[in-house]
Amino acid sequence: MTVTMNGSPALGDFDGVDLDMLIRQGFRPVPVSGIRSLTAEVIGIDLAPAESDEAFVPGSHIEVAIPLPSGPAIRHYSLLADPARNMRVAILRESQGRGGSAWLHDNLASCTSLLVRGPRDTFGYDGDGPAYFVAGGIGITPLTAMIAAAVASSRDWHLLYIGRRQESMAFAEALVAEYGPEKVTIHITETAGRPDVVSVVDDWASVRTEPTTVYTCGPNPLMRALEVGFEHHPNVSVVSEQFDDEAAVPTRSISRSGGTTSAGLKGLGSAPDVTAETATSGNDKDFVVELGDGSEVDVPADCTIIEALSKAGVRTLSSCKKGTCGTCETVILDGRADHRDSVLSAEEHAAQETMMICVSRACGKRIALDL
Ligand code: FES
Structure with a gap:
């Protein structure tokens, strides 16, 4: 129908x-x-x-x-x-x-x-201290809202916007026109090659008296270069968002590295690093999921909730199946979850209101979900 x-x-x-x-x-x-x-x-x-x-x-x-x-x-x-x-x-x-x-x-x-x-919000923009934004291609999109917030709060900031060609960079002209070339650096790789992003950011941060936070979104190699480059830096931390919806395994993942850390950042540091391979482990036990209509689905020890529901013919939504994107978030009606995702904050885990059924399990023998 x-x-x-x-x-x-x-x-x-x-x-x-x-x-x-x-x-x-x-x-x-x-x-x-x-x-x-x-x-x-x-x-x-x-x-x-x-x-x-x-x-x-x-x-x-x-x-x-x-x-x-x-x-x-x-x-x-x-x-x-x-x-x-x-x-x-x-x-x-x-x-x-x-x-x-x-x-x-x-x-x-x-x-x-x-x-x-x-x-x-899973990115975790926070409002203090100098901010350096690094965008690769369409990764500029979340940073535009952060830049507007940085301007509104008079934060010290700069943007490095990297793209292959100027005509493919949807916001290059508008951002330069709005904020000026002293705040926005456009880097075209087709003519200028790949920038040394770590040196560029380091030069900018080294003349600041307060620690700098780098917010970056774009291709994985770009973000990895920044994360690795500032891994042990005392005054620069990196908050990155991988956003790869059209890849074979779509993911949205957030990481934070570097010398300054921020407590309470949603989705960060509160959950184990889960991959599809570690969603179940040798110590897991079987349990039962009760659905909204009262029917039950057994979840064996070596099976995720989503896999068990799929085998039972129950339709669910999923995307990354790694606990990183939030698509499979499901309301808990009764029971407690053994949270294994990296989307929800520590507070949200403790609240036990929802869970990511692609990786998380039941604490006991039974859990009731709004499915
Ligand atoms: S499918 Fe992405 S968190 Fe579950």
């Missing part, structure tokens, strides 16, 4: 069962209020959230459900700075991707709304 809601193809293309699941998991239709072509490869989408939606934290992202032929696909998009409180995102067409960004590029013109969950 195909369901039509509000005449929107984005919603109407979902199978009715999938649509029910998405709504139950917290997705809601949000009207599309504008579409812009930012470059040949990047489109900008404005969504109009309800007035009751809270203002988002800089660096937040939303999840968008996309009706691919293989089933609902969940993609994460960072929110751009927007004083009018629209949800604005910029989407790069990933020619080597799995179809999510291409679907949006090809079908958005006929969509009146998208199914959205969030916003959610």
Whole structure:
């Protein structure tokens, strides 16, 4: 069965069962209020959230459900700075991707709304001390909101925005025009080669009296270079967000390294480093998951909750399956979770309200979930 809601193809293309699941998991239709072509490869989408939606934290992202032929696909998009409180995102067409960004590029013109969950902040922008922003390509998107916050709080900041070609850098001109070349450095690798980002940041930070925080989002090698380069630095810490929705294994992961650390940063330092291979271990025990309708699913010791539910024919949402993206977050109705994700904060783990069912398990013999 195909369901039509509000005449929107984005919603109407979902199978009715999938649509029910998405709504139950917290997705809601949000009207599309504008579409812009930012470059040949990047489109900008404005969504109009309800007035009751809270203002988002800089660096937040939303999840968008996309009706691919293989089933609902969940993609994460960072929110751009927007004083009018629209949800604005910029989407790069990933020619080597799995179809999510291409679907949006090809079908958005006929969509009146998208199914959205969030916003959610997992990046962890905090507001003190000098800030150096390093963006690679479309990784600029979460940093635009952070820069706006840094300006609003009179924070000492600088942006290094790296891209292959100027025409593919959706925000280069606008950022230089708004903040000036003394605050925004545009680096084109096609003509200038790869920058030595560690030296560039170090030069800037070394003339500051307070410790510098580097916020970076972009390709993995860029972020790894910064993390490794400042791993033991006494005055520079690095907060990075990997954002690779179209890779074979989509991930959104946050890490923080360097000489200064910040307590209470969501999703950081509070959970073990979980990978798909370590989601279960030799010490795990079997338990039972009770579903919302009262039915039960056995979860063997060598199986994750998501795997057990899938074998039992229960549909769930997942993306990274590593406890890093938050897509599979599920409400706990009864019982306690043995949290193994790196999305929720220590406080959220302690609250026992939700859990990531791709990696986390039950503490005892039974747990009831809102599925
Ligand atoms: S699927 Fe990403 S956290 Fe579970």
